[in-house]
Amino acid sequence: MGCGILTLRIGSGHLGALRAQPKVSLLLTMIFLFTYFFYCLTGSCCDSLGSAGSGPMGTGVLVAQDSLRSDFTPSNSLLFDSILGNSLRSDSALGSFQGSDSALRDSLSSGSASSHSLRFGSASRESGISDSALSNPEFVLKDSGFALRDPPALRRALTSGSSLMDRLRPSISQENVGTAEENTVEPVSDPKDSLHRQETPNDPLSFAMKDSVRSDFLRSDSHTREPLRSAPVARTHLLATEDTHIPDSSDSLESHNKDITGHSWAQNGTFPNPSPAPSPGAISTYNSFGTKRFPQAIIVGVKKGGTRALLEFLRVHPDVRALGAEPHFFDRCYDKGLEWYRNLMPRTFEGQITMEKTPSYFVTMEAPKRIYNMSSDTKLIVVVRNPVTRAISDYTQTLSKTPSLPSFQALAFKNTTGPIDTSWSAIRIGIYAKHLDNWLQYFPLSRFLFVNGERLVSDPAGEMGRVQNFLGLKRVITDKHFYFNETKGFPCLKKPEGSSKPRCLGKSKGRPHPNIDTSVLQHLQEFYRPYNQKFYQMTGQNFGWD
Numbered sequence: 238m239g240c241g242i243l244t245l246r247i248g249s250g251h252l253g254a255l256r257a258q259p260k261v262s263l264l265l266t267m268i269f270l271f272t273y274f275f276y277c278l279t280g281s282c283c284d285s286l287g288s289a290g291s292g293p294m295g296t297g298v299l300v301a302q303d304s305l306r307s308d309f310t311p312s313n314s315l316l317f318d319s320i321l322g323n324s325l326r327s328d329s330a331l332g333s334f335q336g337s338d339s340a341l342r343d344s345l346s347s348g349s350a351s352s353h354s355l356r357f358g359s360a361s362r363e364s365g366i367s368d369s370a371l372s373n374p375e376f377v378l379k380d381s382g383f384a385l386r387d388p389p390a391l392r393r394a395l396t397s398g399s400s401l402m403d404r405l406r407p408s409i410s411q412e413n414v415g416t417a418e419e420n421t422v423e424p425v426s427d428p429k430d431s432l433h434r435q436e437t438p439n440d441p442l443s444f445a446m447k448d449s450v451r452s453d454f455l456r457s458d459s460h461t462r463e464p465l466r467s468a469p470v471a472r473t474h475l476l477a478t479e480d481t482h483i484p485d486s487s488d489s490l491e492s493h494n495k496d497i498t499g500h501s502w503a504q505n506g507t508f509p510n511p512s513p514a515p516s517p518g519a520i521s522t523y524n525s526f527g528t529k530r531f532p533q534a535i536i537v538g539v540k541k542g543g544t545r546a547l548l549e550f551l552r553v554h555p556d557v558r559a560l561g562a563e564p565h566f567f568d569r570c571y572d573k574g575l576e577w578y579r580n581l582m583p584r585t586f587e588g589q590i591t592m593e594k595t596p597s598y599f600v601t602m603e604a605p606k607r608i609y610n611m612s613s614d615t616k617l618i619v620v621v622r623n624p625v626t627r628a629i630s631d632y633t634q635t636l637s638k639t640p641s642l643p644s645f646q647a648l649a650f651k652n653t654t655g656p657i658d659t660s661w662s663a664i665r666i667g668i669y670a671k672h673l674d675n676w677l678q679y680f681p682l683s684r685f686l687f688v689n690g691e692r693l694v695s696d697p698a699g700e701m702g703r704v705q706n707f708l709g710l711k712r713v714i715t716d717k718h719f720y721f722n723e724t725k726g727f728p729c730l731k732k733p734e735g736s737s738k739p740r741c742l743g744k745s746k747g748r749p750h751p752n753i754d755t756s757v758l759q760h761l762q763e764f765y766r767p768y769n770q771k772f773y774q775m776t777g778q779n780f781g782w783d
């Protein structure tokens with residue numbers, strides 16, 4: 238059919254001549270046709286035209302078609318450099334594939350396009366091209382093929398050696414990144430609000446319930462993200478969520494959780510399976526926006542210890558990039574595989590630390606072994622807090638979801654007044670020595686940092702100094718970053734340069750606790766004492782809970 242183009246042109250060109258000089262024209266036409274037929278028979282013209290496939294196409298398209306055929310693999314892998322490179326060399330195909338480039342069109346427009354591996358230019362990187370890439374304004378999908386709105390951009394991409402995805406990603410991210418407001422912080426309606434946490438100095442376990450109207454939390458511009466704004470990093474931070482054991486929608490940010498693609502996360506903070514499921518090598522963990530790495534440090538516990546505060550404070554550091562939501566990989570989602578896990582991580586540059594926090598890891602039997610198998614070098618951070626206060630905090634969270642919950646005392650003691658019920662998770666989690674013992678089967682003590690949860694509240698900068706040392710980070714986070722918010726009754730992050738928008742954690746962090754009978758508290762305190770002592774011994778740290 239390639240020959241058909243030429244035949245048609247010749248034929249129509251001679252129709253007029255036929256009318257004017259019938260005999261001469263007929264003769265000339267016959268001579269020409271004979272010559273042409275002979276020429277084709279010798280193979281001099283059909284090689285190129287014949288190989289061009291079916292349908293009328295311009296030269297550039299033929300070149301592209303050639304490239305397509307020769308480089309098209311059964312898995313729809315396309316050597317884009319040769320396709321587009323050839324096209325660039327041809328005027329007519331520059332930025333516009335038309336006609337019968339169906340293979341290319343199909344591969345780009347199909348739902349599975351993201352699994353196609355595209356090797357592009359001298360960058361020779363592997364990138365998954367996704368639907369969002371296809372909806373990028375630089376691409377136009379046409380019935381007859383696809384075209385680039387901005388061919389010079391393509392030319393620049395090809396000549397600069399960067400990948401197509403590198404070119405596409407900035408516009409994707411600009412459209413979809415979360416705003417600074419979508420963080421784990423909420424607004425304080427009035428910082429001078431006189432609602433305070435009622436904490437009896439002599440009895441840190443007693444909290445008044447009358448603070449129930451404390452909806453006084455800060456939303457602000459993202460101080461913690463500030464250092465990242467100038468960096469060419471797509472803000473892939475997933476927004477922080479509340480503890481996921483008992484979903485807490487009172488943390489308004491959960492409902493705002495969106496990833497870079499604009500997909501909402503589940504309200505309870507667990508992750509959807511990133512779709513499509515990554516097959517090894519199919520989705521890039523590496524591009525010029527950084528690399529998706531396994532976390533080098535994990536906040537593994539403890540639930541209600543102050544893990545969210547720690548993570549949010551750490552995110553102030555420009556060399557820390559942390560997953561906002563709790564992935565629960567090493568306890569609940571392990572069967573999804575390590576690549577799934579890694580793909581959740583934010584991209585980091587050389588020198589930056591990837592982190593996540595899932596407090597339930599600390600009490601998960603299998604977690605130490607699993608983390609060890611990922612990397613025995615993983616640094617492990619445990620935020621611990623008086624186990625009695627922690628148990629009440631845990632109970633308070635459950636109570637906020639289930640108002641009909643039995644009293645704390647009824648749950649803490651067998652038959653209400655009998656022995657402590659260690660089968661209740663709120664009690665069991667606080668036996669830190671027992672859980673640590675399991676971890677020490679896999680990791681040496683030097684791999685751990687135990688953050689004092691009480692001190693994280695009373696001296697956040699001091700505790701953050703320890704954390705930064707442990708992580709080998711420059712001491713960037715100092716007391717200049719914190720102020721004590723009277724309304725919230727907790728330290729919050731300042732906005733740089735004295736801006737009026739500080740950041741506090743959400744309203745589910747720092748909740749008022751119900752009043753618990755002193756005898757119950759004492760009983761619990763006694764129960765925990767030997768375990769606490771053991772824990773001090775094991776860690777070489779006295780947390781002063783007794």
Ligand SMILES: Nc1ncnc2c1ncn2[C@@H]1O[C@H](COP(=O)(O)OS(=O)(=O)O)[C@@H](OP(=O)(O)O)[C@H]1O
Binds near residue numbers: 542545629
């Ligand atoms: N700066 C600051 N702001 C607010 N809250 C703070 C802060 N620092 C520590 N805390 C304490 O953190 C407790 C919640 O712990 P977690 O974040 O580990 O909870 S969770 O396991 O993720 O649900 C939370 O427990 P409750 O007071 O019971 O709500 C707080 O006491």
